[in-house]
Amino acid sequence: MTRVPVQPALFTWARQRARLDEAGLRVRFPHLAQWEAGEVHPTLRQLEQYAQATHAPVGYFFLPAPPMEAVPIPDFRTMGQGVPRLSADLLDVIYTCQTRQTWYRDEALVSGETPLPFIGSVTLATPPADAAESIRQELGFSVAARRECPTWTDALRLFIAQAEQAGVMVMVSGVVMNNNTRHLDPQEFRGFALADAIAPLVFINGADSKAAQMFTLAHELAHLWLGQTALSDAAMAQASDHATETWCNRVAAELLVPQAEFRAALQQDEALNVSLQRLARHFKVSTLVLLRRMLDVGWLDRDAFWAAYRAEEARLRALTARNAGGGDFYRTTVARVSKRFAQTLVASTLEGRTLYRDAFRMLGIAKPGTFNELGRTLGFPT
Structure with missing residues (x-):
């Protein structure tokens, strides 16, 4: 039986990159400890299976050392600084969104769409309140x-x-594509923005709390208004060492809860829990x-x-766990890829400008029947 010589460090690299449990992998690959020790080499079939399990390109295993x-x-995260290396999940999500953005830009240009004027319309010298007002006016996202x-x-x-109506694709997902075994980690990232005047895109980590998702969207929109592509953690509770992230956080806070109106709504001698519930009804934020x-x-x-904050975070986490449950697959898929993107892709495919196989790949689906039902969910007579 032919064995493939692989540097032992590559097996460890792939396992850690995929954030997979070592014990679970050893059940699937009984010789993993020997591979990592350099005592035994895998067969080509075993190597292909291990590459698939760890979401690593098989060609990487022929390198002399981990890449x-x-x-x-651009990476503006602070909470992820303690993570030893990037996960395969994060990289695959970024690459997938870049592919979708490139396709959408090309389709939009063919359709004669013009650049969006708000992309790159502000700078870090713009007062956060002014930037927030610009976003508010563009989207119509007012407290009223x-x-x-x-x-x-x-x-x-x-x-x-x-945001989608204004021209921004907003993709919200807690997994890689539609693979419900590859869960994204909010401790690694909360979202990112891919700036482009024709095809701006925001990705929100759907594994994060709904409360964090609203703040992340506001934060990533601030990056788009700067005309800046960025990977963020957009933490509500912590300050950032990056001046840009601090500015985007201030814009997000002002967009969601305008300071002047907030100050006017505060009441002396009101119990904190009562105040929070009243203000949540008023501003419709978490x-x-x-x-x-x-x-x-x-x-x-x-x-x-x-x-x-810690007490409220625990309360909301428990509430989310109690209310967790499965949803409609097609509506979930639309949310994961953005309604704007899904509608454009389905229309282009039905009209013959995009191959079905390319549409399936970008949507993360495999069957024509699934595609047709997704089209019906979006209002297409498929």
């Missing part, structure tokens, strides 16, 4: 409009719809965003803020 991979877009929403989760859906805003305006000191 030095870098984030393919949100007040019509029953809950702040409905306000998040409105926020996404308004209580975590409101706590952050209370810290920003000096209503809470840092110790009080952290105590309240």
Whole structure:
């Protein structure tokens, strides 16, 4: 039986890059410990299976040493600094979104779409309140409009719809493509923006809380208004060492909860839990965003803020766990790839400009029947 000589370090590199449990992998690959020790080499079939399991290109295993991979877009994360290397999941999501963006840009240019004037319309010298007002006006995302929403989760859906209506593709997913075994880690990243005047794109880590998703979308829109591609953690509760991230956080906070209106809505001697619920109904944002805003305006000191933030975060996490459940596959797929992108891709495919195989690849589906049903969900008579 022919064995393939592979440097032992490559097996360890692939396992760690995929963030897979070592014990689980050893069940599937009983000789993994020997491969990593250099005592035994795998067969070609075993190597192909291991590459598939770890989401690594098989060609990488013929290198003399593990490759030095870098984030393919500017990296502004702070929470991920302790992560030893990039995950295969994050890289695959970025590459997938770049492929979708390139396709959409080409299709938009053929259709005669013109550049969006708000991309790159501000700089870091622009006051955050002014930048927030520019986004608010472009999207129509005002406190008054949100007040019509029953809950702040409905306000998040409105926020996404308004961003898409303005021309931004918003993709929200907690997994790689439609692979529900490859879960994204909010501790690695919360979102990223791919700036482009024709095809701007925001990806939001759907494995994060709904509260964080609203703030992430606002934060990534600020990057687009700067005309800047960026990978972010967009943490509500922590300060960033990056001046750009600090500016984007301030824009996001002002967009979601305008400071002047927030100060006017605060009431002395009101219990914190009562205040949070009242303000959540008023601004239609999560209580975590409101706590952050209370810290920003000096209503809470840092110790009080952290105590309240951790308690509220735990409460919302428990609530999310109780309400977790499966959803409609087609609506979930549309959310994962953005409604704007899905509608454009399905139309282009039905009209013969895009091959079905390319559409399937970008949508993460495999069957014509699934594609047709997705088209019907989007209103196409397939």
